Amino acid sequence: MTATTTAGPLSSAAHAEHVARLTPVLTAHDVSIEYEVDPPVRAVQGVSLTLHRGEILGLAGESGCGKSTLAYGLNRLLKDPAVLRSGEVTFHDADGTDTDVVALDGDALRAFRWDKVSMVFQGAMNSLNPVLSVRAQLEDVLTTHRPGLSRTERGERCAELLEMVGVDPVRLDSFAHELSGGMRQRVMIAMAMALEPQVMIMDEPTTALDVVVQRDILREIMRLRERFDFAVVFITHDLPLLLEIADRIAVMRSGEIVELDTAEQLYAAAQHEYTQTLLSSFPSLLGDFSYDDGEGAGR
Amino acid sequence: MSTLEVRNLVKEFKVRDGLRRSTLRAVNDVSFTLSAGRTVAVVGESGSGKSTVARMIAQLETPTSGEILLDDAAIGRRGRALADYRHQVQMVFQDPFASLNPYHSVEHHLARPLKLHGVARGKDVLPAVYGLLERVNLTPAPVFAEKRPHEMSGGQRQRIAIARALAPGARFLVADEPVSMLDVSIRLGVLNLLARLQREENLGVLYITHDLATARHFSDEIVVMYRGDVVEQGPSDEVILDPQHDYTKTLLAAAPEPSRHGRLRDEVRAELAAG
Numbered sequence: 001m002t003a004t005t006t007a008g009p010l011s012s013a014a015h016a017e018h019v020a021r022l023t024p025v026l027t028a029h030d031v032s033i034e035y036e037v038d039p040p041v042r043a044v045q046g047v048s049l050t051l052h053r054g055e056i057l058g059l060a061g062e063s064g065c066g067k068s069t070l071a072y073g074l075n076r077l078l079k080d081p082a083v084l085r086s087g088e089v090t091f092h093d094a095d096g097t098d099t100d101v102v103a104l105d106g107d108a109l110r111a112f113r114w115d116k117v118s119m120v121f122q123g124a125m126n127s128l129n130p131v132l133s134v135r136a137q138l139e140d141v142l143t144t145h146r147p148g149l150s151r152t153e154r155g156e157r158c159a160e161l162l163e164m165v166g167v168d169p170v171r172l173d174s175f176a177h178e179l180s181g182g183m184r185q186r187v188m189i190a191m192a193m194a195l196e197p198q199v200m201i202m203d204e205p206t207t208a209l210d211v212v213v214q215r216d217i218l219r220e221i222m223r224l225r226e227r228f229d230f231a232v233v234f235i236t237h238d239l240p241l242l243l244e245i246a247d248r249i250a251v252m253r254s255g256e257i258v259e260l261d262t263a264e265q266l267y268a269a270a271q272h273e274y275t276q277t278l279l280s281s282f283p284s285l286l287g288d289f290s291y292d293d294g295e296g297a298g299r
Numbered sequence: 300m301s302t303l304e305v306r307n308l309v310k311e312f313k314v315r316d317g318l319r320r321s322t323l324r325a326v327n328d329v330s331f332t333l334s335a336g337r338t339v340a341v342v343g344e345s346g347s348g349k350s351t352v353a354r355m356i357a358q359l360e361t362p363t364s365g366e367i368l369l370d371d372a373a374i375g376r377r378g379r380a381l382a383d384y385r386h387q388v389q390m391v392f393q394d395p396f397a398s399l400n401p402y403h404s405v406e407h408h409l410a411r412p413l414k415l416h417g418v419a420r421g422k423d424v425l426p427a428v429y430g431l432l433e434r435v436n437l438t439p440a441p442v443f444a445e446k447r448p449h450e451m452s453g454g455q456r457q458r459i460a461i462a463r464a465l466a467p468g469a470r471f472l473v474a475d476e477p478v479s480m481l482d483v484s485i486r487l488g489v490l491n492l493l494a495r496l497q498r499e500e501n502l503g504v505l506y507i508t509h510d511l512a513t514a515r516h517f518s519d520e521i522v523v524m525y526r527g528d529v530v531e532q533g534p535s536d537e538v539i540l541d542p543q544h545d546y547t548k549t550l551l552a553a554a555p556e557p558s559r560h561g562r563l564r565d566e567v568r569a570e571l572a573a574g
Contacts, residue, residue, distance in 0.1 A: 218563055239557070
């Protein structure tokens with residue numbers, strides 16, 4: 001551990017300048033999440049993070065670093081034994097009102113989720129319900145959150161959503177097993193877009209997909225982001241991928257954010273030792289690579 | 300020099316869909332030669348047939364047609380000849396969380412192949428186990444020998460799987476996605492280990508992967524597969540830096556590259572601006 005534990009994540013001056021121009025949409029302050037098992041696991045420790053309107057914030061880290069737990073915490077999706085021990089999460093709505101996400105309860109929480117902050121879950125292949133058609137699953141979101149819509153309007157909206165993510169609307173009557181992995185993930189994204197949320201949290205959305213399909217999906221996400229201007233928290237262990245799509249990247253280890261910077265700065269001048277380790281773990285495809293013969297036997 | 304060669308390898312699977320029966324040609328006419336002291340990478344996406352090639356070489360699948368030759372002789376498929384083949388060709392599986400038995404200690408995992416393949420017996424077994432652990436850099440060996448799989452990290456488990464493959468005295472290793480299940484920061488360590496074994500012990504390594512960057516840097520030759528066919532093969536740098544086939548080009552363009560940060564974002568913006 002370096003001395004950053006108390007000082008917060010390392011960042012550059014360029015980063016401070018970059019964020020000064022942006023308006024926040026979701027702020028987390030000093031969030032700690034614990035798994036109440038024996039002994040308790042402090043999965044997220046005093047994390048503060050600001051997500052700005054329309055930006056893609058990458059959350060990078062290896063398995064067990066707390067990145068998914070943090071994302072679930074931001075969306076109030078934690079379930080036992082995970083508990084939000086302390087901290088504040090505030091959502092700054094486009095209409096100017098601020099919502100204390102931690103205090104939300106019951107109907108207010110239900111209305112908030114998906115409408116303001118939606119999520120694309122890990123495991124594209126298995127997140128859809130296998131016994132319901134795509135239409136039923138998309139309509140479910142609308143009947144719950146937009147009860148005013150007529151049946152025809154709902155149907156139209158569903159078709160429109162699929163078109164938006166590049167899937168032929170005839171697929172509305174398909175079931176998950178009839179779709180390819182890439183199509184399933186597109187449907188998941190359509191579902192997350194259904195209510196035009198201001199924030200989308202994407203947890204390893206492309207990990208299970210082949211690189212070519214992965215690239216198509218990423219392109220789709222970027223296109224939709226440009227069009228609808230939602231902010232994205234993009235969680236993955238794939239740092240090269242984040243460097244290509246993210247505006248800013250937070251590097252997490254052992255429940256803490258050790259470095260937070262713009263993608264450009266992070267690539268050019270990573271300050272934290274762990275970020276440097278992560279970066280050097282991905283040999284460049286086209287560049288040179290030197291064997292250092294570091295076999296990392298202890299790990 | 301010893302070689303492992305596959306010639307015109309074909310594998311068809313029978314598929315049943317309700318009452319319809321058809322065959323799926325998973326591997327279509329694949330040929331390449333793996334020599335001692337060299338690494339050949341087979342790259343491709345899921346469903347390209349690369350794992351099926353690995354499994355045929357490890358004799359976990361029988362080819363529909365085609366030949367596998369070890370030192371220019373057709374390989375034996377049963378009895379003594381099969382056992383002989385297995386002394387020399389071993390496999391490292393993708394998932395070290397599944398390929399090691401949680402009930403058994405590391406010592407058991409390594410002692411068994413040593414005894415079964417007649418490499419060591421009696422009081423020679425334990426020193427041989429320690430020797431294997433040292434070869435894969437798990438020291439102090441007596442400490443690791445006592446551990447069970449759950450007491451080790453993914454990288455350490457994969458080292459055990461490699462040691463186990465070396466135990467029979469294998470000259471060729473077939474490594475099917477050996478690092479894709481591991482945390483990113485320990486992947487290179489395991490690949491460096493394989494590279495050292497290949498160099499120092501003159502091991503032939505078949506490296507099955509979907510990761511083009513490590514395929515390039517850790518192998519001498521690359522075979523690119525697409526839907527069962529080999530679309531391109533050649534020296535690693537040539538295939539990556541000067542790809543000839545469209546599919547290879549597509550794969551290369553899709554691979555994330557740290558030095559091209561912001562590329563996708565900028566491309567999409569440019570596309571949208573252009574309408």
